[in-house]
Amino acid sequence: MPVTHRPIDFCNFTITYTHPGQGDHVNVYIWVPFDDWNGRFLGQGGGGWAAGWDMTLAPSVAAGYAVAITDSGHQFYPNLADMSDIRSWTLTSPGNINWALLQNFASRSLDDLPKIAQQVIKGFYGEPAKYSYWQGCSTGGRQGLMSAQRYPKNYDGIVAAAPAINWATFVVSELWPHIVMRKVGYYPPYCEFEAIRRAAIEACDELDGVKDGVVAAPGLCTFDAKSIIGQPFDCEGDARKISAKAAEVTNAIWEGPIHDNGRRAWYGIPHDTAFSLKSPFGPPNGLALTICDAKNENCKGKPFAMSISWIRDIVMRGQEIDLSDMDEEAFWNTLRRSVSEFASVISTNDPDLSEFKAAGGKMITWHGLADQLIPVNGTSDYYEKVLALDPEARSFFRYFEAPGVQHCMGGPGAAPDTVLDTIIKWVEQGIAPETLDAATVPADKAEAAKHRPLCPYPLVAAYVGGDLAESGSFECAESFDVKKRHTEL
Template identity: 40%
Template sequence: MFKLPLLLSVLPLATVFSSAASVQVRANHDCASIQPPQVPGAEVLSVMGVELTVDVPPFPPSPSKLNTTVDVCSVNVTLTHMGVNDKVVVSVWLPLPDKWNGRFQATGGGGWAAGEFALLMGPAAVEGYSSASTDAGVSVDPASADTWALKEDGTVNYDLLENFASRSIHDMAIVGKAVTESYYKKPANYSYFYGCSNGGRQGMVEAQKYPDDFDGILAGAPAIYWPELLAATEWPQVVMQTKKTFPSQCVFEAFRKAGIAACDKLDGVKDGVVSNLDDCEFNPFALVGKKIDCGGEPTTITLAQAWVAKKIFDGPKTTSKRTSWDVLPVGAYYDALANSTIENGVPKIFPFVIASSWIRSFLKKDVNFDLTTITYADVPKLFKQGVDEFGKIIEIDSDLSALKKSGTKLLTWHGLADQIIHPHISIKYRQEVERRMGDGSKVDEYYRLFLAPGVTHCGTLGLNDGAAPIDTLKVLERWVEKGEAPETMPAVATDANGATTFTRNLCRYPLVPRYKGGDKNSADSFECAKDFGSHH
């Protein structure tokens, strides 16, 4: 049996698989004899299969607590789209027949990577799913699109952007389900999509454009409104550069904790978590003059630092002085979007790489563009340019008529302390869908949203103040397969060792978790209600 370390498998897969396929071609006839799938608008260039034993470390949503291994038939399908001259790799992992649970799970990407490959496919295989991931014909680098965004003549490569935006996910669904049927000699009983961040965006796009690809779609912290989102995430850097003030993460952490303390009790209980963002009002200037300890070095918070924190919270403004986008919620960490560095003793901005790549390559068409030249007045222009130039390709739409008709279920969730994608994005989209498709109860028949107080981007392990959702795919499966529409979603908070510290039941939007008394560490002490009561 050929053994592939998990992290190795996120490298360009064609090289790995082609070297292994010849070794295994006689060892497993079924795996090496997968029929080429039919993909509309594309030509399949090659299909290579090999049996692998894969090391899988614990990673959500896998229930595995220890490192484990899983045997899979790994199939690599390479295709090209007519007239595009691209080369797309779709990887499909198939548990051995006696381990298959009868379901197919397509997996999403993160950042500028359309697929995370083994990072999500490994846990899926452990749970018995056949699974798939795609590189969309672009780089597997999640941090940057600089290597593929522009053609040699300096113009935007719209074909590859379309691959990244939507086309590759639809292709992955077609390829993944076809390869699954070819290997097991029968189609999957149910097909699902699982993704978070960019993967969440991909799921939302599938729900809008290709809902028949899946029976259920799970989209966490979706990076929807892509052009606006990436312009907005540059805002903290513009603020620091303009103010010529670069607070350390220790100082920013003082603001974060003060924000939590100011708004913690608005939900009726002091538990170190902000559940009521709507009524939360935090005044950074209250910390001016406060002395804090930063790694053994005493530091005093300054007025300039407070102005930076306030300006970041306020978000970028349009010319009419109306907030155009929320950037950071109270309780979120600053380090992703408001980072800085020191070069030769001089503090400098350290931009969020995903947003930087969007601005340099797609908006400025110059990978060497100096981000320090962006002003407050430029940010609304970046919003408008992104939507005008690329909205038709990568923007989200609130028309879910096709999803409603298909019977496919869309389950989404978002952490209220997301440090990269403000949760108001998910709320905004849900509200737009309701305005277009009907009231909340009608939309709930096929699309539900759950908000997770105190939870970071995609529930990043070890960073959450709140309880992150667990068994999310199982919740979706019960909705799809048994008709059990979820009213709540189970969630747990853990300490640094992974031990559970408290539990919660996340509420179906627009309901909120109201404290009704008792042990604040128990989910039973909360109920889902229309409001938080008279605590604010």
Template identity: 40%
Template structure:
């Protein structure tokens, strides 16, 4: 332990200055001999790690922007054994930071020697926005929304670097961002609006088109409400299984994962499954025919909202009924009811309608589409992180790595694909500073058949510090029966191809990246519009 640093872990060491803000309180506490095990799931792009007797200075700062009546808390951990680098950790869902996933990421960061930080954006640990969205019915708290959308991200970087300089006597050599989902959105927002804050950004499964994503996550529920029918999960599971069976081998490998969303949408017709009888756990194991309504809902979830602006829906074959699914129904032996999305339902209710009592369960299509349009008009400049002009970030030498699981059940992978293509349209040299990896079988940020790209953060660091761009990234792929294979992910638009002549799909060397490196070659033209039958 560096005793001089340990002795410096007192409030008087730190005097952060943030223009337009007033510090309300600052606490500094030395944490010694801290041990923990951090799962890969908490780190997104880095492997599992064990902390063993790590010591760090925990600094918690509360501040406000005078006149805005906000109260924001940032928390920094500064390890005594420092690697001279800074890694900020993003949030998830409605949460900006300072919750269990963020703390797992921070544990991983200090295990590797990084100084690290998180912010609650003034929302505390609210898992959903009801406590902070409205000042009163009809009046959105725009300061809170602005803080979580962007402002707190700039604040925490400035505060973090100030704390680092005060504690270690020097600035970090390199600064990084690491986040997934909302944390991925935060990373892209930083690159777009605050391009000088970080040298490298890891932005997994980003909620990039916020004003499209939110209503999309309510779209299956809206359609069920219009139909007046709510399919049993067993019907939706049968449709997912049929889609997987039809599309699994389209990439030349049968492995329980869909690797090409566009090819699968063209190859599989969900209405071909209507009438098929399946065993239904929700009706005590009796057999039930797959209804037309189930096919309509699945088809709509895969194709996206008919008023969409940017992208399609979930990849066919992904889980439509799991805990994070946007197609959830609650059932008993006599029938089912819909379960509104904690994302889209609350967004439309609190931020667009501005009324916690607003009934989202009885909207016409015209009313629903009107809310989508209204949300876009009101909030595009506030919360969107879809600006494709990253030239300032590029010119400052910044690098971005992103990934998106093709079995994501929350955020359509096509949204990241569309954003990457849009950036390429502005900067054709996109591969010089931005690489995106699609992961067949990976669920939302973690889970599913595919392992996370847990070498990608180190590859980002190598790119930033050594100039070595990631041409591929290794993963573990679960093929069943406790058997895993060593595979690769490739930078979009390339795809991993199995070399049959190599003879062993479990070996990384038997996989290579194929296809054009040019994103323009992968553009799909205009988004497909929903067809109901």
């Protein structure tokens, strides 16, 4: 949602409540504009272990929404660094899970939020909101899907971006790069990972018919890191060559966790995805983050904070464990335990959306193909299961992939920024989105944004000629060879 920069005049309600017998205290924060209310309620999602971000309230109320978030009964987290230790609320005592707060975070508070907010809105305006919407990314995307699956009448429209579905599986699988590095006995420095990634982009960039530094056709990219073993690269002024061990590690990370019998446990990351990135919410993050000395040598792995906290503080019930030293057998055991004990609580991967459909709900999901934290194939896998159960699901649920876009934002690709407006048109005017308008964020102020259409899965935006910076130069098609087909015709 584009930010409106103007003074805002609003009333801030904070509602604190408990579920009898649970010993919890949940806070709901509701901001309602005094003037220019658009008649809509907007529930906003969180990220990581935060059930809601307070920084999302002001832009939404400035845009005319009565907006609300929940903390699901535990503290807000201002950045990812604070999310590595959650034992203050996940355990009632050493070895015992606080099921009340875990269930609040997973689902229960999501049902409470719109019910409480609508009561406040009715009391303030004399009438409830005419339409209810949800918007969130990452954890917020998972929350949106949870609302559609378990509480199908709460929202008329849901935007669930880069959703953290399959939680019990993928959060443990995020540890896979470190399992691989330990097994191979080598932790590549960032510069070596980056050199391999750039070589992959060079090899696969034009598979979509456009050279733009973005791998828009990751399914066609078969680049093998072993093909560049010995190739020179620069590591902050130090001349080096791609090592065989770095190539082995990288291929395994791209492939994702595979059992010895060849059965896939989960997905890897696409070839153009960064192995680690600086984060606006804290220290560098990524699934293959390594920390090295001043010479970019003697590197060690640093697992992602969410993996650490989920495995140590919930799956292992608060046991002190160094996940950077976990071996492969322990990884598989942990993954099985996580899925068997917690998938039904938090994974949000039920493809049966029949009640949401019957209630008249509409949902849009989009996911960046260069997401460095949540493998995008998990989302496409979920959507395909929804379609297998209901071949007509596109009538109420559409999924879009954004080439070159990282987790929720960032990257060289074009990301959508008016999805909330799009879901509103679908709900209130019956205009289903044939594409999502997307644009790049220029790194240089002198640079102009590039515009691309995002097409409903499994269609892709094929280049048909014209200015690469304009959406009209692309059309949605089943494959990227549309330009060639048009020429032949």
